[in-house]
Amino acid sequence: MNIGILGTGMVGEALGTKFIQLGHNVKMGSRTANNEAAVKWTQAAGAKASQGTFADAAAFGAMVFICLKGATFLEVAKTLTPTVLMGKVLVDVSNPLDFSRGMPPSLSVCNTNSLGEEVQKAVPAARVVKTLNIVNAEVMVDPAKGGHPTMLVCGDDAEAKKAVAGLLSTMGWRDIIDLGGITEARGTEMLLPLWLNLFGLFGNANFGFKVVRG
Amino acid sequence: MNIGILGTGMVGEALGTKFIQLGHNVKMGSRTANNEAAVKWTQAAGAKASQGTFADAAAFGAMVFICLKGATFLEVAKTLTPTVLMGKVLVDVSNPLDFSRGMPPSLSVCNTNSLGEEVQKAVPAARVVKTLNIVNAEVMVDPAKGGHPTMLVCGDDAEAKKAVAGLLSTMGWRDIIDLGGITEARGTEMLLPLWLNLFGLFGNANFGFKVVRG
Numbered sequence: 540m541n542i543g544i545l546g547t548g549m550v551g552e553a554l555g556t557k558f559i560q561l562g563h564n565v566k567m568g569s570r571t572a573n574n575e576a577a578v579k580w581t582q583a584a585g586a587k588a589s590q591g592t593f594a595d596a597a598a599f600g601a602m603v604f605i606c607l608k609g610a611t612f613l614e615v616a617k618t619l620t621p622t623v624l625m626g627k628v629l630v631d632v633s634n635p636l637d638f639s640r641g642m643p644p645s646l647s648v649c650n651t652n653s654l655g656e657e658v659q660k661a662v663p664a665a666r667v668v669k670t671l672n673i674v675n676a677e678v679m680v681d682p683a684k685g686g687h688p689t690m691l692v693c694g695d696d697a698e699a700k701k702a703v704a705g706l707l708s709t710m711g712w713r714d715i716i717d718l719g720g721i722t723e724a725r726g727t728e729m730l731l732p733l734w735l736n737l738f739g740l741f742g743n744a745n746f747g748f749k750v751v752r753g
Numbered sequence: 754m755n756i757g758i759l760g761t762g763m764v765g766e767a768l769g770t771k772f773i774q775l776g777h778n779v780k781m782g783s784r785t786a787n788n789e790a791a792v793k794w795t796q797a798a799g800a801k802a803s804q805g806t807f808a809d810a811a812a813f814g815a816m817v818f819i820c821l822k823g824a825t826f827l828e829v830a831k832t833l834t835p836t837v838l839m840g841k842v843l844v845d846v847s848n849p850l851d852f853s854r855g856m857p858p859s860l861s862v863c864n865t866n867s868l869g870e871e872v873q874k875a876v877p878a879a880r881v882v883k884t885l886n887i888v889n890a891e892v893m894v895d896p897a898k899g900g901h902p903t904m905l906v907c908g909d910d911a912e913a914k915k916a917v918a919g920l921l922s923t924m925g926w927r928d929i930i931d932l933g934g935i936t937e938a939r940g941t942e943m944l945l946p947l948w949l950n951l952f953g954l955f956g957n958a959n960f961g962f963k964v965v966r967g
Contacts, residue, residue: 686965
């Protein structure tokens, strides 16, 4: 499969590298076509890796991952041709973290709205799936590093969620729960304050949340 | 130990009954001294059970549990003599659920504040510990029913948290994490949207969240 990655940070790199290991072709997109981090990653990742602008990566992928800081995608979406993501599975891995008031960050949107919903509104023609936002990059691509937590998936398109869950399985995710529509992104994004709290306590990000049942 | 319970709902009843089984004396408090639910519970629970007003229960307990709906305690606190909870361990089991906008409920406070913090501000002389608010009443008193999830504890007083964790252990809680100060109540209360989502999916409340590590 061709996968587009929007963003050149830790999350984009980790997912891009994992997808290539799994046999996919990956184009990493950023504001400029010759972003330094993307060049470096592309050279290291081999023949199945390429780079380009956000628009290039969006056009390339059958599945496109949002790996941008905070609500950055909402700005990027305004620069894309409305049709470039039409019908595509758009996987939102981002969290609305707001560092403007200092540490710990708060959420720029929560409770009665979510970034996942805002992403779907920004590109109504895309099939948005929210997932992976509840663990750090290393655990995303190696769930064993987080003690095999539960992965949560939500979105309004059942087929899109099935496709994403299938990809997650190949990445090692064993316990995947489909929460329902994209409004359920609220609950997953609202896990972040607790995640940040535990990250501070443990001193590392090798953990996650497992839904257990009696 | 003498334990005061503020509230006569499902949570108050379940905790009160459990504490009596564990050998404690429990006074259940409500707006009026002869609340019908409290009378019924007291008669069923035996010699170690008693009832009274909120003030009576607060005065009785060495440890006092807030088992009231939403932010009700903030109103109740205004009716209490400021000294009645002085130095006492005040365990806040409540969640700021707001049903005024319909289902699912939203949180009346979150993100940059929490009900736990508001409770501590309302009774600064008390040692507030937030816990048990992340599972339903049945799982609170029988963690096996929820698949032995993690229990989260936070508050500004280390000794108070130790006392509460000790009581939780006797109730069957095996995995207890001290998150830090009362501001960490934000993260635990913000678990509620996900909890409500899963409750809807599963059709029962026999579940919880386990923090797993790699």
